[in-house]
Each structure stands twice: as C-alpha cells, then as structure tokens.
Amino acid sequence: MLNKIGPFTINGKPAFTGITPEQAAPYVIFVVKDPLHGCEKDVAEEVADHFDTRVLVADTGMCRTYTGTYKGVDVTVVSCGSGAPELEIILMDFMMNTDASTFIRVGGSGGLQEQMSVGDLVIATGAVRDEGTSHAYVPAQFPAIADYQLVACMKQAAERNGFKHHLGITRSVDSEYVGVGRPARNGYILERHKEQFELWHRAGVLNIEREAAILLTLTTLFGLRGGVVNAIGDNFVTGEPFLAGAGFEHAVVTALDGIVLLDAELKKNL
Numbered sequence: 001m002l003n004k005i006g007p008f009t010i011n012g013k014p015a016f017t018g019i020t021p022e023q024a025a026p027y028v029i030f031v032v033k034d035p036l037h038g039c040e041k042d043v044a045e046e047v048a049d050h051f052d053t054r055v056l057v058a059d060t061g062m063c064r065t066y067t068g069t070y071k072g073v074d075v076t077v078v079s080c081g082s083g084a085p086e087l088e089i090i091l092m093d094f095m096m097n098t099d100a101s102t103f104i105r106v107g108g109s110g111g112l113q114e115q116m117s118v119g120d121l122v123i124a125t126g127a128v129r130d131e132g133t134s135h136a137y138v139p140a141q142f143p144a145i146a147d148y149q150l151v152a153c154m155k156q157a158a159e160r161n162g163f164k165h166h167l168g169i170t171r172s173v174d175s176e177y178v179g180v181g182r183p184a185r186n187g188y189i190l191e192r193h194k195e196q197f198e199l200w201h202r203a204g205v206l207n208i209e210r211e212a213a214i215l216l217t218l219t220t221l222f223g224l225r226g227g228v229v230n231a232i233g234d235n236f237v238t239g240e241p242f243l244a245g246a247g248f249e250h251a252v253v254t255a256l257d258g259i260v261l262l263d264a265e266l267k268k269n270l
C-alpha cells in the first residue's frame with residue numbers, strides 16, 4: 001500500500017492522551033470539559049473524586065486522565081473536548097494502545113420528549129448518527145448500538161440509586177444550533193431545521209447531544225462494549241430552561257455503579 005502513515009506518538013506515548021497502556025483500566029469513562037456540568041474543577045477530577053483510590057495518569061492540556069478504583073473495580077476517567085471529531089481521536093488512543101474494553105460517555109444533553117424533566121438521565125440503547133465522524137468509518141446503515149449488558153447494569157444502578165431515568169435512542173449531531181432546531185444569530189433557522197426537529201421528536205428520540213454516536217459506532221464496529229448515560233440539561237419540547245450540572249452527578253454515579261455491576265456479572269460468567 002502506498003500509504004506509509006504511522007501512529008500519533010510523542011515520547012513513545014499516544015499523542016493526544018499521553019496515557020501509557022498499562023495505566024488504562026478495562027473500563028474507561030469519557031467526559032467533556034465544558035462549563036455545562038457546573039464543575040469548579042476539571043470534570044475528570046470531579047469524577048475521580050468518587051474513586052476510592054486514584055492516580056493522575058496524564059494531562060496533555062487537551063485531556064486529563066485519572067485511573068483508580070471504585071468499589072474495588074479498576075476504572076479510568078478522561079476529560080476531553082466536545083463533539084465527535086475530538087472524541088474519535090481520544091477513543092483511538094485507547095482502542096489502539098490499551099486493553100480497555102468498555103467505553104462509557106457520561107455527559108449532558110437536551111430533552112426531546114415532554115415526559116422528561118431537567119436532571120433526569122437518559123441511558124442510550126443506541127444513537128442516531130447525525131454527526132459526520134462515524135460516517136468516515138462505516139456507512140450510515142450501520143447501527144450505533146449500546147452494549148446490552150452495560151445498558152442493563154446502568155439501568156439497575158439508576159434504579160438502585162433512585163435516579164429518574166429513561167432508556168431509548170440518543171441523537172448525536174455536529175451543530176448544537178440549527179442542527180438541533182436551536183435558532184442561531186438573528187434567529188436564523190430554516191424550514192428543514194424545524195422539520196428535522198419534528199421528525200426526531202415524532203420518531204421518539206429521547207435526547208440530543210454530540211458524542212454518543214461516534215462512541216457507539218466505534219465500539220460496535222470493533223466489538224467492544226459501549227454505553228452512554230447523559231443527563232437532561234434542558235428540554236426543547238417543554239421549554240424547561242438550561243440548568244448547568246443538572247443530573248450530572250447522578251449520571252456519574254450511574255456509570256460508576258453500572259461498571260461495578262457489569263464487572264461482577266462478567267466475573268461470574270468466567
């Protein structure tokens with residue numbers, strides 16, 4: 001093959017995360033560093049504060065990574081930028097250089113159905129691939145599906161914690177404005193943007209955000225375990241206004257407790 005391209009590495013480590021393979025746990029949580037979660041400090045540190053033990057593995061400025069234990073299970077958490085293009089490169093650092101097998105996005109999203117309140121959780125069973133990055137990998141007909149065991153374990157975790165949650169489809173987009181039906185500057189929005197909003201609402205999609213589809217496409221494509229739990233930060237249908245951090249802690253605990261339940265289930269089947 002003419003193409004002789006090699007991997008991105010700096011000082012022998014994966015360039016974007018700076019992680020060393022042996023410092024990645026089998027379970028990896030990805031969180032977006034943006035102000036929407038209402039965190040005072042780096043959002044990876046917020047998650048790592050739940051761990052029983054933790055080590056700062058790397059901080060490249062683009063990503064901060066902690067690995068530790070939570071209720072006896074090894075877990076890694078990475079904070080990174082938002083959108084599919086950024087999550088792709090972070091996922092590939094882990095997928096190409098470590099034995100991590102379970103990848104979970106914990107984040108925020110906009111509610112698309114009236115029965116959802118700000119602060120509720122959506123555990124995705126799958127994602128609409130309305131972003132661009134996943135289409136570079138595999139045609140649109142290929143489904144972005146969450147791992148059924150991981151979904152079941154996160155659902156059980158949410159139930160045990162008494163967190164109001166919904167299971168269903170999350171739609172990932174690239175445009176947080178007209179792409180989701182949110183008017184841009186001067187109220188700019190086209191009929192097709194409004195139609196798209198109606199379409200996905202009627203199709204029963206629960207929430208919109210930007211990273212679920214790339215994560216679930218790649219984990220499904222590469223035979224890995226993927227899952228997404230997003231809090232509802234605002235609601236397009238009821239007009240309930242955005243509240244920074246609403247439900248984020250619940251999403252974090254749902255993912256962490258879900259991992260503990262999944263780990264026990266997998267060990268039982270060994």
Ligand SMILES: O=P(O)(O)O[C@H]1O[C@H](CO)[C@@H](O)[C@H]1O
Pocket residue numbers: 031032033034036037082083106107108109176208209210211
């Ligand atoms: O709430 P977090 O997880 O940051 O993610 C949501 O918020 C971001 C918008 O800035 C989008 O990327 C969307 O996915």
Ligand SMILES: O=c1cc[nH]c(=O)[nH]1
Pocket residue numbers: 036108109110111176208209232233234242
């Ligand atoms: O809370 C959120 C996050 C992403 N997109 C939204 O519409 N709301």
